[in-house]
Amino acid sequence: xxxxxxxxxxxxxxxxxxxxxxxxxxxxxxxxxxxxxxxxxxxxxxxxxxxxxxxxxxxxxxxxxxxxxxxxxxxxxxxxxxxxxxxxxxxxxxxxxxxxxxxxxxxxxxxxxxxxxxxxxxxxxxxxxxxxxxxxxxxxxxxxxxxxxxxxxxxxxxxxxxxxxxxxxxxxxxxxxxxxxxxxxxxxxxxxxxxxxxxxxxxxxxxxxxxxxxxxxxxxxxxxxxxxxxxxxxxxxxxxxxxxxxxxxxxxxxxxxxxxxxxxxxxxxxxxxxxxxxxxxxxxxxxxxxxxxxxxxxxxxxxxxxxxxxxxxxxxxxxxx
DNA sequence: AAACTACACAACCGCAGTTGT
DNA sequence: TACAACTGCGGTTGTGTAGTT
Numbered sequence: 001x002x003x004x005x006x007x008x009x010x011x012x013x014x015x016x017x018x019x020x021x022x023x024x025x026x027x028x029x030x031x032x033x034x035x036x037x038x039x040x041x042x043x044x045x046x047x048x049x050x051x052x053x054x055x056x057x058x059x060x061x062x063x064x065x066x067x068x069x070x071x072x073x074x075x076x077x078x079x080x081x082x083x084x085x086x087x088x089x090x091x092x093x094x095x096x097x098x099x100x101x102x103x104x105x106x107x108x109x110x111x112x113x114x115x116x117x118x119x120x121x122x123x124x125x126x127x128x129x130x131x132x133x134x135x136x137x138x139x140x141x142x143x144x145x146x147x148x149x150x151x152x153x154x155x156x157x158x159x160x161x162x163x164x165x166x167x168x169x170x171x172x173x174x175x176x177x178x179x180x181x182x183x184x185x186x187x188x189x190x191x192x193x194x195x196x197x198x199x200x201x202x203x204x205x206x207x208x209x210x211x212x213x214x215x216x217x218x219x220x221x222x223x224x225x226x227x228x229x230x231x232x233x234x235x236x237x238x239x240x241x242x243x244x245x246x247x248x249x250x251x252x253x254x255x256x257x258x259x260x261x262x263x264x265x266x267x268x269x270x271x272x273x274x275x276x277x278x279x280x281x282x283x284x285x286x287x288x289x290x291x292x293x294x295x296x297x298x299x300x301x302x303x304x305x306x307x308x309x310x311x312x313x314x315x316x317x318x319x320x321x
Numbered sequence: 322a323a324a325c326t327a328c329a330c331a332a333c334c335g336c337a338g339t340t341g342t
Numbered sequence: 343t344a345c346a347a348c349t350g351c352g353g354t355t356g357t358g359t360a361g362t363t
Contacts, residue, residue, distance in 0.1 A: 017333075019357095041348065057349070058332070073329085094351060105351070106331080113354090114328060121327085 016050040020059055024049055028056055029064055037065075062106045069102035074111050082108055 016024075027048050035042075037060055040053030049056065063070065074082070078100055085096040093105035093112070100108065 053348075091352065109352070110330060
């Protein structure tokens with residue numbers, strides 16, 4: 001798509017919009033190689049591309065930057081990280097994305113948006129049983145839960161790092177990421193309170209460029225987080241979920257959880273069984289027995305209205321640590 | 322096989338913060 | 343200090359695709 005924009009000199013310049021062509025990508029990549037990921041506006045002023053600087057930057061950040069997990073669906077670990085961090089930070093997608101190597105804020109945002117829509121639909125269906133019954137089919141996503149130990153990394157990507165990587169790092173295709181083996185340390189951003197997250201910052205980390213897509217290869221301990229008691233489980237249909245929301249003692253099942261405890265890094269009581277891998281469920285497959293008798297408390301978080309986290313106090317700012 | 326639905330993804334827009342002049 | 347340009351972020355929309363009926 002081409003649109004025309006008047007310049008300060010009164011000239012009409014064409015601005016290209018819409019999907020990027022391979023040639024445009026090439027021009028953009030060459031520009032970054034020469035000048036680094038900056039001066040986006042100069043790309044147009046030099047006549048290299050009929051794109052706005054904004055558009056160029058977005059294209060680079062979301063698609064062309066090295067080590068992006070393009071084409072990789074969010075792993076269960078990543079999903080859980082997003083859910084946890086969204087509860088902590090709110091819709092700070094860029095911030096959340098710093099914990100997810102290879103993911104952009106746009107990725108996180110899209111993931112969350114999809115998830116919200118899914119939840120909304122589930123709730124709507126639950127509110128109107130007739131409609132939910134009429135639609136017998138259920139997408140696998142609706143019954144998915146988290147089971148694997150999630151990963152949490154917090155890389156700090158600087159422009160210089162990008163420039164360096166752009167010259168030598170391979171793109172993060174599914175195949176080469178799945179071949180990933182050993183890893184290097186990635187610094188946690190200063191916003192992370194290691195105590196809070198119960199992090200061992202000396203564990204092995206997957207290298208950025210080899211970050212695996214597959215769940216089984218991401219086995220960095222996730223911080224213990226308050227979990228619901230095991231006897232509080234929800235069927236994927238969210239019927240119990242809705243009932244639970246109406247229960248005035250609903251949140252009692254969380255036990256005495258409050259923000260100060262969290263910020264002090266206090267170990268919250270977590271049922272041992274919660275930390276065990278429940279099953280090697282992946283790719284949205286679930287067996288009927290588990291569906292009928294959900295025992296994994298993570299399902300609680302998965303199909304839960306995000307509003308539930310509103311009662312959790314925001315974390316202190318990093319400067320307070 | 323066609324129609325429908327849900328989902329994932331790409332890209333745009335507006336706003337706010339930062340930086341340079 | 344004021345202004346403009348640049349940059350980054352979050353919200354939103356449009357489109358292609360896979361799965362289901």
